[in-house]
Amino acid sequence: MIKRILSAFLVLALAFFAIGGCSSGGGGGGGGGTCPEINTDIEVCDPETGGPFSVVVDNGFFPVVVGSETVLEGFDDEGTLVRVETTVPDEIEVVAGVTTQVLVETEFEDDELVE
Secondary structure, eight states, X not given: OHHHHHHHHHHHHHHHHHHHTSOOSXXXXXXXXXXXXXXXXXXXXXXXXXXXXXXXXXXXTSOBOTTOEEEEEEEOTTSOEEEEEEEOOSOEEEETTEEEEOOEEEEEETTEEOO
């Protein structure tokens, strides 16, 4: 279940960064490049007709490299130590007909696994 949620999140995050990283010509802090043409037709999400999907995630803001591990650690509002570990295994999964890279996230509170 978590893998499916993470895969869906990954697809949405990629779409967000792809749109947000483009220059709008107004000096709004975009990446200086030109935006790809935005296609909002539902057919773009249909795996049978194509779509801009790729298992290779080379986004500079959210790199997904097989074998990488990321650890985020801090305290919540109640002072509990929270740690989130993200691992990228050499594993792919098909979600709604789209091949996606699997991410595994585990969350700990005071070194106890909670999710």
